[in-house]
Amino acid sequence: MTATETPAASLAHYDFHRRPEDFVHWQLDVDGPIATLRMNVQEDRGLHDHYRLKLNSYDLGVDIELAAAYQHLRFEHPEVRCVVLTGNLDRVFCAGANIVMLRTSPHAFKVNFCKYTNETRLYIEDASDHSGLKTLAALNGTASGGGYELALAADRILLVDDRNSAVSLPELPLLGVLPGTGGLTRVVDKRMVRRDLADVFCTIAEGIKGKRAAKWDLVDGVAPLSKWDDAVSEAAKELVAASETPTGAEGVRLEPVAPRFDEEGIHYDLVDVAIDGAARTAAITLQLPDDVGPKSAADARAQGSGWWFFKLFRELDDALLHLRLEYLDIGTITLRVVGDPAVVTAVDALLADAADDWFVREVRLFVKRVLKRVDLTARSVFAIADEGTAFAGTFLELALAADRIYLLNDPDQPVSMGVTAMNGGPFPMSNGLTRLQTRFLGDPSRVDEILGEAGVLDAERADELGLATVAPDGIDWEDDIRIALEERASFSPDALTGLEANLRFAGPETLETKIFGRLSAWQNWIFQRPNAVGKRGALQCYGTPNRPELDFTRT
Amino acid sequence: MTAIDYESKIPNNVDLSSDRRLQRALEHWLPQYIDWWKEMGPTDFNNNDVYLRTAVSVDSDGWAQFGYVKMPEYRWGIFLADREKDRKIGFGDHLGEDAWQQVPGEYRNWLRRIIVTQADTEPASVEQQRMLAHTAPSLYDMRNLFQVNVEEGRHLWAMVYLLQTYFGKDGREEAEELLERRSGNPDHPRILGTFNEPITSWLDFFCFTMFTDRDGKFQLLSLAESGFDPLARTCRFMLTEEAHHMFVGQTGVGRIIERATQIMNEHPKDDPRKHGVIDLPTIQKYINFWSSSSNDLYGGEVSSNSANFFGSSLKGRAWEQKNYTEHTGLDQMKEVTVWQDGKLVTEQVPLRNAMNEVLREDYIEDNQKGVNYWNKILDKAGIEDFRFRLPHRRFNRNIGSFAGLHFDIDGNPMSASEWEARKDEWLPSEADKAYVHSLMQKCVEPGKFANWIAPPPKGINDQPIDFEYVRL
Incomplete structure (x- = not known):
């Protein structure tokens, strides 16, 4: 820094x-x-x-x-x-x-x-x-x-x-x-x-x-x-x-993630963030490789931090942190995952089969953390499932983490989504539920139905299953997306942050949800109040010659 | 424990005989205190009669009564200076309000902290000095050591009185912990670093009472201004006793200097060490060590605590009422030099945040008077090529902006390797310490003094110098 x-x-x-x-x-x-x-x-x-x-x-x-x-x-x-x-x-x-x-x-x-x-x-x-x-x-x-x-x-x-x-x-x-x-x-x-x-x-x-x-x-x-x-x-x-017995395994070296910054945005090998300052949006594109690469845990481990799947999520994590801390006026993030859904189902199969391998386990846990980071990012997030995208399995979680999913439903421009075992438990949210369970809190049977459809889904079926917020056809698509983004950008950012935080975490409370939802909300309120940050607020006065002067009205 | 005859056993002016709560607290604490004294005080002299001063009241006849007493039977009393009618708070945000006779809830924790920190230093010094009497250079000096010891014990009492009277159960627990922490103990050391330094020679002891007890004086002066009236009154009375400790230190070092100059004049060509006295450069090194270590006791140059304590009218400046006309400390800046980005930087700091530095400056000025006194001894002896001095305040610091850095005796920055190479020029080396220790032999025949120290000009309480101050 x-x-x-x-x-x-x-x-x-x-x-x-x-x-x-x-x-x-x-x-x-x-x-x-x-x-x-x-x-x-x-x-x-x-x-x-x-x-x-x-x-x-x-x-x-x-x-x-x-x-x-x-x-x-x-x-x-x-x-x-x-x-x-x-x-x-x-x-x-x-x-x-x-x-x-x-x-x-x-x-x-x-x-x-x-x-x-x-x-x-x-x-x-x-x-x-x-x-x-x-x-x-x-x-x-x-x-x-x-x-x-x-x-x-x-x-x-x-x-x-x-x-x-x-x-x-x-x-x-x-x-x-x-x-x-x-x-x-x-x-x-x-x-x-x-x-x-x-x-x-x-x-x-x-x-x-x-x-x-x-x-x-x-x-x-x-x-x-x-x-x-x-x-x-x-x-x-x-x-x-x-603690459990260590495997005697050798670690893998984590090469630093190396973002490149320019006027257009933030660029990585597999992740790209295109910043539109005027529209106050960031378009994140995740690029899947053509080939799934490692077929076994040992192969994946041999590639270490160079394994595309791990690398992609490390780059996404880095991008989220830069957006949070450095691009404060970018209010809306659009997410696209581009590539072949078969690559995702193949990598997810490896993740599921090799869950006992320490390296694969760590990568899965890391991905869980990055997905939570998306849940907890105080920006509006829209998943854009248009032609060429592959919101399947682990990557479907990204769509489910979004506030809305825009799905192009047009026979001339086919879009694939997909479900794998990775949607059934390995990536819980802060509330302890999966994103599917949270999404269908009122209809748990729907979760089983979707998990039963393991494999690649077309847009029509995905929409039927409730995986799309809106599913316009090719004629309405561009206008719908444009209007949604422009409208979103016009709302009060504070109210949006509050709205999203309230809607994202339905279901049970956990230590995590209490920390982020309850403690943080109170803290952020107190941080804004004159008794903390007013001219004679306690936080403002601490370490200065002045003693605080509090307004003793209880709200 | 059955009823204690409080008035005769514990001289006081706080109406102890009718204060049930304080009685009960003391019943519990007193035996622990005596145990502590027997274990951690000058243990081997518990059965000797010592010619001590005891305070039995705060008026001019009562505060200094002399007589023989065995130290564990010393009548440690509880005294507050007389209450000033309608006293108003003299500084900070509560300026002009009635002084608090009870602890304000708002400041309870800060006040307790201030009192505990001050109190912790009192028994600490007794512990640091507990073996010294075995190498006393005279009965006169041994008696002075014991006088200092019992008075530090009384100062602990004074602070414990405040904790027990005004701070409920927490206060009683803190009072007990004051006896549990032990100087230099690896498990529960005293709170401030200086009070964990062992005092193993009489030169250390005299420097300690000169420099470290003088810190006590300035802390007491600033607390004597406190808006919490019982604390202010307690500290005012303690100050009368602290003055004697500094007298012991200043004249003790002075007598060592005087003796060295006698030898220097008798044997101008010889190394004074050859004649068994402490040479002037070595004395200077001990001055450097103890004065710099005591400079740390004032805390950081820029401090939130100092602003809080002044702002909340808990701790003022020394002689706040006498020396200042403006008492809020607001809207004023003080120039403070700190170390930043590898260089010395002079900053304008809000005055309240610089109160530690204000007090340290007053303290250094007061130290200088003692140094001038020592230089007069050199003048009188006709020594022209040596003068004592104080080290620069940046020298050898472990707290504040200059901690962990290296400065020479004039405050010029230097590298760690330069410091390593040169520190023995300024601080007692192992060889210096070994030499000083080699001189520490008991000399206790009435009227006799060890070779390395001159007798005082007069005795205690108009007694002759060969008076039997301690009956061994």
């Missing part, structure tokens, strides 16, 4: 693919089944010059490296079973998100920053649930705010008991906002801390120390300084033992 302006004011581009040897803020050491990831934030190397990352506080650049570290471990070190997440400072583990950074960031950036950090925390939990990669938060000093929230994403939390170090969520008393990275949800929903104790905890800025933190279940254990290293090592070994 070379940005020197705030993200809203410039089009400097983030680099989401830094390798561990180039990390600025973290040290990653792998020793057999245990990796140690040490937070070592460089004060003067934040993304921007107007704040200093004191006391292991973080900005987006620090979190990008954290996400990259987990991605690195999952693919390059499949032998690792436990990550020990700890800090390099004396008496402080991590002070959370940098407050000056937050205060001086535009609202849109704050929201996207929190969303990215939340996605990273959830990815840490996903690695534990599905890859047997456990995390031990070894809090060698005070963990406050986002520092404690990061620890909450771990499987176990160990806190040093030096009669001084504490865990805390000081956002409310100090800043007049909420912990924005899932802290409140995880305290009561994951750790199941009693709500009244949680209430007390969240109002004490300095937090809760040692034994009481353990008694209140805010941490899993405490250890004195002299026994600290042993306690950490023992807990890590326990987590390794509880």
Whole structure:
């Protein structure tokens, strides 16, 4: 990242693919089944010059490296079973998100920053649930705010008991906002801390120390300084033992994704993003290869990050992040998958057959994450299924993730969609349901019917099955699409974000939906209120000579 | 535990005999405190009579009563300076409001933090100094050490009184933890780094009482201004005792200098070490170490906490009422030099955020007076080619903008390798420490002084210098 302006004011581009040897803020050491990831934030190397990352506080650049570290471990070190997440400072583990950074960031950036950090925390939990990669938060000093929230994403939390170090969520008393990275949800929903104790905890800025933190279940254990290293090592070994046996596999190297930026948009080998600044749209095209390529897990693994399927989703992931953080006025994304649906059914067959192979499993889990990233992108998304497209199987999930599916239904211009086993479970949404289950919440039998139609579908049949929002013929097609995009672009972007977030996640609530739907919504409301960001709001005043002046009216 | 005769055992002016809540808290805490003293204080001298000053009231007759006492039986009292009628808050956002007689809920946690941090330093220094008496250079000095120790213990009491009286259950727990943290303990060290440095020689001790206790003075001065009246009154009384500690430090170093100059004048061609005294450059190195380490105690140059504490009228500046006419600290900037992007940068910082630096500047100015006093000893001895000085405030810092960087004694930046190569010019080397330690031998015959230190001009409380200050 070379940005020197705030993200809203410039089009400097983030680099989401830094390798561990180039990390600025973290040290990653792998020793057999245990990796140690040490937070070592460089004060003067934040993304921007107007704040200093004191006391292991973080900005987006620090979190990008954290996400990259987990991605690195999952693919390059499949032998690792436990990550020990700890800090390099004396008496402080991590002070959370940098407050000056937050205060001086535009609202849109704050929201996207929190969303990215939340996605990273959830990815840490996903690695534990599905890859047997456990995390031990070894809090060698005070963990406050986002520092404690990061620890909450771990499987176990160990806190040093030096009669001084504490865990805390000081956002409310100090800043007049909420912990924005899932802290409140995880305290009561994951750790199941009693709500009244949680209430007390969240109002004490300095937090809760040692034994009481353990008694209140805010941490899993405490250890004195002299026994600290042993306690950490023992807990890590326990987590390794509880995890599944590693296969002894060798990892694959992740080559960096290399976007090319120009006036037209963002370009990759298999993904292209065409930006229309005037219409405020981005057209994303995913290009399938002519040939499915690897026929076995071993072949796919041999190609590693060069395997087209993996590469394509890595490029799409990168494109989504650039769009979210750098192209703020692009309100609508259109999605097209171009190619032969037979290639998709073939690759999906490999994904299904080789689900036990660690590499294929990791790729599937990665695709699950990218698909969730689409669900959680606060832009209108339209899937455009026109001639030459192949929304089948894994790629049908992209269409199902969209707010609308436009399907060209014209015998002269045949369009194929398709269903595979990949639509039946491997890629759940945040709500724990598949996209088909969510789409047909009122008619679960429809899901079985569609899954029973495995194979390639023509447009007529796809429409009958309820896979199209609108299915115009060739005569109306272009006008319908144009009008839909123009109309969409005219609506209030705030209202659209709210509308889409409400409609996308029907069905049950999960920790994830609560974090993104409930916590984030409240946080974003509070972030806008004068009591936080007004001239004398608490967030605005923090660290300045002024004390906040609150409006005590309850809404 | 059955009823304690509070008034005779614990001198106080807080009406302890009718304060049931405080009594109950103390019943629990007092035995733990005594245990702590017996375990972590100057343990080997628990049974000796020591000629100590005890405060039995805050008036001029009562605050300094002298007599022999065994330290574990010392009457640690609880004293607040007299209440000022209708006192108003003198700074910050609550300027002009009535001073708080109870803790404002809004600031409860901050206040507790401030009090705990201050309180933690008091028992720490007792722990740091617990073995020193074994190498006392005289009975006079041994007694001064014990006086400092018992008064640090009393300062702990003063802070514990505030925690127990005003902070409920949390306060009582914090009071107990003050006895659980231990200086230099690998498991639960004292909160501030300086208070985990062992004090192993008398030169360290004198430098500590000169420089580190002077930090205590300035912290107390700023808390004596607090809008929370019980804290302000407590600190005002503590200041009267702190002055003696700095006297011990300043005159202690002065007597070492005086003795060195005598040898230098008697044997101008010899290395003073040959005659068993501490040479001036070595003394300067100890000054460099302790003054720089104590500079850290003021915290970062630019600080949100300092702005919060001043803004909320909890912690003012030293002599806020006497030295300043403007007390909000708003709409004013202060020039602060920090390290940024590999160079020194002078920034304009809102005054409230620079309060740490304001206090540090006052402190350094006060230190300079002590250095001037030492240089007068050189003047008097006719030594012309050496003068003591304070190191630059950037030198050897571990907290704030200059932490982790390297600066020479004049504050010029230097590389890590240059620092490694030259640091022994400025800080005590292993050889210096070994030499100083080699001099530390007990000298306890009444009226006798170790060879490396001059006797004081007069004794304690008008007693002769050869008075038996400690009965061994």
